[in-house]
Amino acid sequence: MKAFQIKAGAGLAGLERVERASRKPDANEIRVRIDAAALNYRDLSFAKGQFFNPPDYPLIPLVDGCGDVVAVGTAVTRFKLGDRVITSYYPRWIDGPLSFGKTAVSFGAQTDGTLAQELTASEEAFAHAPRTLDAIASATLSCAGVTAWNALFVAGAIKPGASVLLLGTGGVSLWALQLARTAGLFTIITSSQDEKLERARSLGASATVNYRKTPEWQEEVLRLTGGKGVDLVVEVGGEGTLARSLKATGPGGTIVVIGRVSGGGGVSIEPGALIAGAKRLVGITAGSRSMLEQLVRFVDVNEITPNIDKVFPFDEAPSAYEYLEMGRHFGKVVVDIRA
Ligand SMILES: NC(=O)c1ccc[n+]([C@@H]2O[C@H](COP(=O)([O-])OP(=O)(O)OC[C@H]3O[C@@H](n4cnc5c(N)ncnc54)[C@H](OP(=O)(O)O)[C@@H]3O)[C@@H](O)[C@H]2O)c1
Structure with missing residues (x-):
């Protein structure tokens, strides 16, 4: 099968097109023909050597993937041939609270990922894909989608009518915007570009702030919430934003x-x-x-379509990385493995 591989820290130039052998599934494994794989910021971090515990050999990158089951091991019970599935970020974190054992391995960072024609792994590492989405859109749930879900509804435990602040218009923030609007939350989103803020409003953002033009954007968030501050911040910024996010958060937030x-x-x-x-x-x-499966149900019930910015054919996967690094995207960047 055709695949790309990269060693952590090799830089984008280190992405190499390779042929890998197709593997017969063990008893508890399934083999998935990957149709689409989406990129995330973490994949840039991995290429640049900024990721946690990478192996010292090249592996197939990317964690997001969607495709059909084409072979099943003898003991497989959760899937049958032809089922459409998506990857779960941590193959060993099925349910319950996080532990270091459950999160020691993720696709495309400590074990082979989805930038290949096939992925063979434990049946526990997959969920059924949404029935309302095609493969390209379904491929965006495994990382950005589930992270936004966890932030809002699990760790954030947000209630309808509450207010949420989203930073920038990357994959996690736009997933969070679409989920939050559907759940009836007041949403404030920031961006460096007015054009992206306009598009965020068309996706249902309640209010927008340009963080370049308004460097003290936390003051504007306080104004937009009547001085109270938001109930929740989906904090993707880190060093340059965390202290301001704290100021933009209301009591008990x-x-x-x-x-x-x-x-x-x-x-x-x-x-x-x-x-x-x-x-x-x-x-x-x-x-x-389990969180991913909750997200799939929510997406199907509400017919949410994630915002796809650009789709690249398989051979142009390196260009997809470069495009993500430029930061011009609005939503998800996806590789169509079939093209
Ligand atoms: N903890 C987790 O499990 C987890 C999961 C997923 C992602 N992440 C992390 O979350 C972050 C976002 O990931 P992603 O995949 O959504 O990234 P992404 O799609 O590449 O989004 C990047 C966006 O961040 C925005 N941005 C850049 N500097 C900013 C600033 N100073 N203030 C506000 N926004 C800024 C920009 O939005 P504009 O162009 O609109 O300005 C940019 O488009 C990354 O650090 C990633 O590693 C963590």
């Missing part, structure tokens, strides 16, 4: 710490701001398969 697109360095936070405001600072990492 939660900051779900997810990413570091503005830098991963240390941040100075006054303990008093958390104590006096009874605010919660919670880190999350993707989500369990």
Whole structure:
């Protein structure tokens, strides 16, 4: 089968097109013909050597994938031939609270991922794909989708009518916008570009702030919430945004710490701001398969279509990486493995 492989830290130039042998599934495994694989910021981080615990040999990158089951092991019970499935971010995190054992391995970072014609892995590492979405759209749930779900409804435990702040218009933030609007939340989203904010409004954002033109954007968020502050922040910015996110959060609110697109360095936070405001600072990492299955149900019931920015054919996967790195995208960047 055709595949790309890369060694952590090799840079985007290290992506190489290879032939890999097709593998017969073990008793508890399924083989999936991958139709589409989506990129995430973490895949850039992996290429640049900024990811946790990578192996010292090249592996097939990307975690997001959707395709059909083409072979099943003798003991497989959850899937049959022809089922359409999506990958679960952590093959060993099925349900319940996170443990280091459950999150030690993720596709495309510690074990082979989805930028290939096939993926053979334990049946536990997959969920049924949404019946309302095609393969390209379904391929965006495994990382950005489940992370947004976890941030809003699991770690964030947000209630209808509450307010949420979303930073930038990347994959996680736009998934969070679409889920939050569907759940009846007041949504404020920021971006560096007015054109992207316009598009976010057409996706249902309640209010928007240009963080370049308004560097003290936390003040604008306070104004937009009548001085109260938001109930929840989906914090993907890190170093350059976390302290402001804390200020933009109202009493009893939660900051779900997810990413570091503005830098991963240390941040100075006054303990008093958390104590006096009874605010919660919670880190999350993707989500369990059970959370992914909840997301699939929510997507199907509400017929949510994730925002796809651009689709690249398989051979142009390196261009997809470069395009994501440029940061011009609005929503997800996907590789069509069939094209
Ligand atoms: N913890 C987890 O489990 C988990 C899961 C998924 C992702 N992540 C992390 O979350 C972050 C976002 O991932 P992603 O895949 O959604 O990224 P992405 O699609 O590449 O989005 C990047 C976007 O971030 C925005 N941005 C850049 N600098 C910003 C700043 N200073 N303030 C506000 N927004 C800024 C930009 O939006 P505009 O162009 O609109 O300005 C940019 O388009 C990454 O750090 C990623 O590693 C973590």
